Protein backbone atom coordinates (compact mmCIF):
# COMPACT_ATOMS: atom_id res chain seq x y z
CA UNK A 1 0.00 0.00 0.00
CA UNK A 2 1.25 3.44 -0.79
CA UNK A 3 -0.12 6.61 0.68
CA UNK A 4 -1.84 8.75 -1.96
CA UNK A 5 -0.52 12.19 -2.56
CA UNK A 6 -2.46 15.16 -1.25
CA UNK A 7 -2.41 17.96 -3.82
CA UNK A 8 -4.42 20.64 -2.05
CA UNK A 9 -6.54 21.07 1.03
CA UNK A 10 -9.28 23.69 0.82
CA UNK A 11 -11.98 24.73 3.26
CA UNK A 12 -14.57 22.17 2.23
CA UNK A 13 -12.63 19.71 0.07
CA UNK A 14 -9.29 17.94 -0.18
CA UNK A 15 -7.76 17.01 -3.53
CA UNK A 16 -5.63 13.91 -4.02
CA UNK A 17 -3.70 12.67 -7.00
CA UNK A 18 -5.98 10.37 -9.03
CA UNK A 19 -5.25 6.83 -10.22
CA UNK A 20 -4.31 7.94 -13.75
CA UNK A 21 -2.43 10.99 -15.01
CA UNK A 22 -4.76 13.91 -15.55
CA UNK A 23 -7.20 12.77 -12.85
CA UNK A 24 -7.84 13.99 -9.34
CA UNK A 25 -9.83 12.59 -6.42
CA UNK A 26 -12.02 15.23 -4.80
CA UNK A 27 -12.85 14.42 -1.15
CA UNK A 28 -15.79 16.29 0.41
CA UNK A 29 -15.22 17.20 4.05
CA UNK A 30 -17.86 18.02 6.65
CA UNK A 31 -16.20 21.36 7.42
CA UNK A 32 -18.27 24.48 6.91
CA UNK A 33 -16.80 27.97 6.81
CA UNK A 34 -18.29 31.36 6.13
CA UNK A 35 -17.23 35.00 6.06
CA UNK A 36 -13.75 34.12 4.86
CA UNK A 37 -13.42 31.33 7.43
CA UNK A 38 -14.22 33.61 10.40
CA UNK A 39 -17.12 31.28 11.20
CA UNK A 40 -16.28 27.56 11.25
CA UNK A 41 -17.97 24.31 12.19
CA UNK A 42 -18.07 20.63 11.36
CA UNK A 43 -21.49 19.58 10.12
CA UNK A 44 -21.85 15.83 10.10
CA UNK A 45 -23.04 14.53 6.76
CA UNK A 46 -22.54 17.74 4.77
CA UNK A 47 -19.70 16.24 2.71
CA UNK A 48 -21.75 13.19 1.77
CA UNK A 49 -24.71 15.34 0.68
CA UNK A 50 -22.57 17.74 -1.35
CA UNK A 51 -20.75 14.86 -3.04
CA UNK A 52 -24.07 13.32 -4.16
CA UNK A 53 -25.66 16.64 -5.13
CA UNK A 54 -22.62 17.83 -7.05
CA UNK A 55 -22.52 14.51 -8.91
CA UNK A 56 -26.18 14.96 -9.78
CA UNK A 57 -25.77 18.51 -11.12
CA UNK A 58 -22.52 17.84 -12.98
CA UNK A 59 -23.93 14.69 -14.61
CA UNK A 60 -27.07 16.58 -15.63
CA UNK A 61 -25.01 19.40 -17.10
CA UNK A 62 -22.92 16.89 -19.04
CA UNK A 63 -26.11 15.34 -20.40
CA UNK A 64 -27.25 18.70 -21.81
CA UNK A 65 -23.84 19.34 -23.37
CA UNK A 66 -22.23 21.60 -20.77
CA UNK A 67 -18.63 20.41 -20.28
CA UNK A 68 -17.57 19.71 -16.69
CA UNK A 69 -14.56 18.20 -14.96
CA UNK A 70 -16.68 15.39 -13.46
CA UNK A 71 -15.80 11.77 -14.32
CA UNK A 72 -17.55 9.61 -11.70
CA UNK A 73 -18.41 9.31 -8.05
CA UNK A 74 -16.14 6.86 -6.26
CA UNK A 75 -17.83 6.49 -2.88
CA UNK A 76 -19.86 8.45 -0.34
CA UNK A 77 -17.30 11.22 -0.01
CA UNK A 78 -15.14 11.10 -3.12
CA UNK A 79 -15.43 11.72 -6.80
CA UNK A 80 -12.98 11.34 -9.66
CA UNK A 81 -12.56 14.47 -11.74
CA UNK A 82 -10.32 15.64 -14.57
CA UNK A 83 -7.34 17.63 -13.45
CA UNK A 84 -7.61 21.21 -14.61
CA UNK A 85 -6.03 24.55 -14.03
CA UNK A 86 -8.53 26.65 -12.12
CA UNK A 87 -9.19 30.15 -13.51
CA UNK A 88 -8.70 32.34 -10.39
CA UNK A 89 -12.26 33.70 -10.50
CA UNK A 90 -15.51 32.97 -8.74
CA UNK A 91 -18.17 33.34 -11.40
CA UNK A 92 -21.47 34.34 -9.81
CA UNK A 93 -24.87 34.44 -11.51
CA UNK A 94 -27.77 36.20 -9.79
CA UNK A 95 -31.47 35.86 -10.64
CA UNK A 96 -32.72 37.56 -7.46
CA UNK A 97 -30.94 39.92 -5.10
CA UNK A 98 -29.41 38.42 -1.94
CA UNK A 99 -26.20 38.49 0.05
CA UNK A 100 -23.43 40.79 -1.12
CA UNK A 101 -25.30 42.50 -3.98
CA UNK A 102 -28.09 43.46 -1.59
CA UNK A 103 -25.56 44.96 0.80
CA UNK A 104 -23.44 46.63 -1.85
CA UNK A 105 -26.27 48.19 -3.87
CA UNK A 106 -29.00 48.43 -1.22
CA UNK A 107 -31.39 46.12 -3.06
CA UNK A 108 -33.86 44.25 -0.88
CA UNK A 109 -33.23 40.49 -0.74
CA UNK A 110 -35.61 38.62 -3.01
CA UNK A 111 -35.95 41.40 -5.60
CA UNK A 112 -35.94 39.90 -9.10
CA UNK A 113 -33.02 41.00 -11.27
CA UNK A 114 -34.04 42.57 -14.60
CA UNK A 115 -32.01 39.76 -16.19
CA UNK A 116 -29.45 37.26 -14.90
CA UNK A 117 -26.43 39.23 -13.70
CA UNK A 118 -22.94 37.76 -13.99
CA UNK A 119 -20.27 38.92 -11.54
CA UNK A 120 -16.65 37.94 -10.97
CA UNK A 121 -14.64 37.79 -7.78
CA UNK A 122 -10.89 37.31 -7.71
CA UNK A 123 -10.15 34.09 -5.82
CA UNK A 124 -7.88 35.19 -3.01
CA UNK A 125 -8.78 34.31 0.57
CA UNK A 126 -6.35 36.84 2.03
CA UNK A 127 -8.19 39.60 0.15
CA UNK A 128 -11.65 38.15 0.88
CA UNK A 129 -12.37 37.33 -2.80
CA UNK A 130 -12.94 40.92 -4.00
CA UNK A 131 -15.35 41.79 -6.81
CA UNK A 132 -13.47 42.56 -10.05
CA UNK A 133 -14.46 43.68 -13.54
CA UNK A 134 -13.61 42.26 -16.96
CA UNK A 135 -11.12 45.13 -17.23
CA UNK A 136 -9.12 43.76 -14.27
CA UNK A 137 -9.42 40.21 -15.58
CA UNK A 138 -8.04 41.16 -19.01
CA UNK A 139 -5.39 43.58 -17.76
CA UNK A 140 -3.98 41.17 -15.18
CA UNK A 141 -4.20 38.24 -17.60
CA UNK A 142 -6.43 36.01 -15.45
CA UNK A 143 -8.45 35.14 -18.55
CA UNK A 144 -8.49 36.27 -22.19
CA UNK A 145 -11.39 37.99 -23.94
CA UNK A 146 -12.17 34.71 -25.73
CA UNK A 147 -12.13 32.89 -22.37
CA UNK A 148 -14.49 35.50 -20.91
CA UNK A 149 -16.96 35.03 -23.77
CA UNK A 150 -16.87 31.27 -23.15
CA UNK A 151 -17.15 31.72 -19.38
CA UNK A 152 -20.27 33.92 -19.64
CA UNK A 153 -21.84 31.44 -22.04
CA UNK A 154 -21.06 28.54 -19.69
CA UNK A 155 -22.36 30.41 -16.64
CA UNK A 156 -25.64 31.28 -18.36
CA UNK A 157 -26.13 27.71 -19.59
CA UNK A 158 -25.56 26.45 -16.03
CA UNK A 159 -28.11 29.03 -14.85
CA UNK A 160 -30.74 27.88 -17.39
CA UNK A 161 -30.22 24.25 -16.51
CA UNK A 162 -30.11 24.66 -12.73
CA UNK A 163 -32.93 27.16 -12.41
CA UNK A 164 -35.25 24.95 -14.50
CA UNK A 165 -34.33 21.87 -12.53
CA UNK A 166 -34.92 23.64 -9.22
CA UNK A 167 -38.16 25.26 -10.32
CA UNK A 168 -39.46 21.77 -11.11
CA UNK A 169 -39.08 20.79 -7.44
CA UNK A 170 -40.45 24.04 -6.00
CA UNK A 171 -37.13 25.74 -5.37
CA UNK A 172 -36.04 29.18 -6.55
CA UNK A 173 -32.42 29.44 -7.71
CA UNK A 174 -31.58 32.85 -6.28
CA UNK A 175 -27.90 32.84 -7.22
CA UNK A 176 -24.91 30.53 -7.49
CA UNK A 177 -21.15 30.47 -7.87
CA UNK A 178 -19.13 28.29 -10.21
CA UNK A 179 -15.45 27.86 -10.87
CA UNK A 180 -14.00 27.27 -14.29
CA UNK A 181 -11.14 24.93 -15.17
CA UNK A 182 -8.84 24.81 -18.16
CA UNK A 183 -8.03 21.45 -19.65
CA UNK A 184 -5.18 21.32 -22.13
CA UNK A 185 -5.44 18.92 -25.04
CA UNK A 186 -2.33 19.24 -27.21
CA UNK A 187 -2.28 22.78 -28.55
CA UNK A 188 -5.86 23.43 -27.49
CA UNK A 189 -7.47 24.33 -24.21
CA UNK A 190 -11.04 23.71 -23.19
CA UNK A 191 -12.96 25.45 -20.43
CA UNK A 192 -15.09 23.28 -18.18
CA UNK A 193 -17.24 23.75 -15.08
CA UNK A 194 -15.04 22.60 -12.19
CA UNK A 195 -14.98 22.47 -8.38
CA UNK A 196 -18.50 21.68 -7.10
CA UNK A 197 -22.11 22.71 -7.48
CA UNK A 198 -24.00 22.20 -4.23
CA UNK A 199 -26.10 24.07 -1.68
CA UNK A 200 -22.74 25.39 -0.41
CA UNK A 201 -22.38 27.35 -3.64
CA UNK A 202 -25.99 28.28 -4.44
CA UNK A 203 -28.82 30.17 -2.79
CA UNK A 204 -31.95 28.04 -2.87
CA UNK A 205 -35.28 29.25 -1.51
CA UNK A 206 -38.49 27.29 -1.26
CA UNK A 207 -40.85 28.95 -3.76
CA UNK A 208 -43.92 28.69 -1.50
CA UNK A 209 -42.49 29.55 1.90
CA UNK A 210 -39.23 31.33 1.11
CA UNK A 211 -37.41 28.92 3.44
CA UNK A 212 -33.67 28.90 2.85
CA UNK A 213 -32.25 25.53 1.80
CA UNK A 214 -28.59 26.51 1.34
CA UNK A 215 -25.46 27.59 3.19
CA UNK A 216 -27.16 30.75 4.48
CA UNK A 217 -28.75 28.41 7.06
CA UNK A 218 -25.24 28.08 8.49
CA UNK A 219 -24.06 31.65 7.80
CA UNK A 220 -27.14 33.13 9.48
CA UNK A 221 -27.81 30.43 12.12
CA UNK A 222 -31.22 29.51 10.71
CA UNK A 223 -31.36 25.88 11.88
CA UNK A 224 -30.02 22.54 10.70
CA UNK A 225 -27.88 22.68 7.58
CA UNK A 226 -28.07 18.91 7.03
CA UNK A 227 -31.87 19.03 7.20
CA UNK A 228 -31.89 21.79 4.56
CA UNK A 229 -29.48 19.94 2.20
CA UNK A 230 -31.33 16.66 2.78
CA UNK A 231 -34.57 18.38 1.74
CA UNK A 232 -32.94 19.50 -1.54
CA UNK A 233 -31.58 15.98 -2.13
CA UNK A 234 -34.97 14.40 -1.45
CA UNK A 235 -36.87 16.76 -3.73
CA UNK A 236 -34.44 16.06 -6.56
CA UNK A 237 -34.69 12.31 -5.97
CA UNK A 238 -30.98 12.14 -5.12
CA UNK A 239 -32.00 10.64 -1.78
CA UNK A 240 -35.07 8.49 -1.15
CA UNK A 241 -37.98 10.54 0.20
CA UNK A 242 -38.32 8.42 3.37
CA UNK A 243 -34.60 8.43 4.23
CA UNK A 244 -33.36 9.88 7.48
CA UNK A 245 -31.00 12.84 7.32
CA UNK A 246 -27.41 11.79 6.71
CA UNK A 247 -26.25 12.48 10.23
CA UNK A 248 -23.69 9.94 11.33
CA UNK A 249 -21.72 8.60 8.40
CA UNK A 250 -19.05 7.59 10.88
CA UNK A 251 -18.02 4.39 9.11
CA UNK A 252 -17.39 6.07 5.78
CA UNK A 253 -14.11 7.81 5.46
Ligand code: AIR
Pocket residue numbers: 090092098099100101175176177200201202203215
Ligand atom coordinates in the same frame (compact mmCIF):
# COMPACT_ATOMS: atom_id res chain seq x y z
N1 AIR B 1 -20.37 31.83 -3.11
C1 AIR B 1 -19.51 32.82 -3.34
N2 AIR B 1 -18.33 32.50 -2.78
C2 AIR B 1 -18.43 31.34 -2.20
C3 AIR B 1 -19.73 30.89 -2.42
N3 AIR B 1 -20.23 29.75 -2.01
C4 AIR B 1 -21.78 31.76 -3.54
C5 AIR B 1 -22.74 32.01 -2.40
C6 AIR B 1 -23.94 32.59 -3.12
C7 AIR B 1 -23.33 33.34 -4.31
O1 AIR B 1 -22.01 32.80 -4.47
O2 AIR B 1 -23.03 30.77 -1.76
O3 AIR B 1 -24.76 31.54 -3.63
C8 AIR B 1 -23.23 34.85 -4.08
O4 AIR B 1 -22.61 35.09 -2.84
P1 AIR B 1 -22.50 36.57 -2.22
O5 AIR B 1 -21.87 36.35 -0.88
O6 AIR B 1 -21.63 37.35 -3.16
O7 AIR B 1 -23.89 37.10 -2.15
Ligand code: ASP
Pocket residue numbers: 011033034035036037038215219
Ligand atom coordinates in the same frame (compact mmCIF):
# COMPACT_ATOMS: atom_id res chain seq x y z
N1 ASP C 1 -16.80 29.62 2.20
C1 ASP C 1 -16.37 30.97 1.99
C2 ASP C 1 -15.69 31.53 3.23
O1 ASP C 1 -15.17 30.81 4.05
C3 ASP C 1 -17.45 31.91 1.52
C4 ASP C 1 -18.82 31.73 2.13
O2 ASP C 1 -19.45 30.74 1.80
O3 ASP C 1 -19.31 32.60 2.89
O4 ASP C 1 -15.66 32.71 3.34
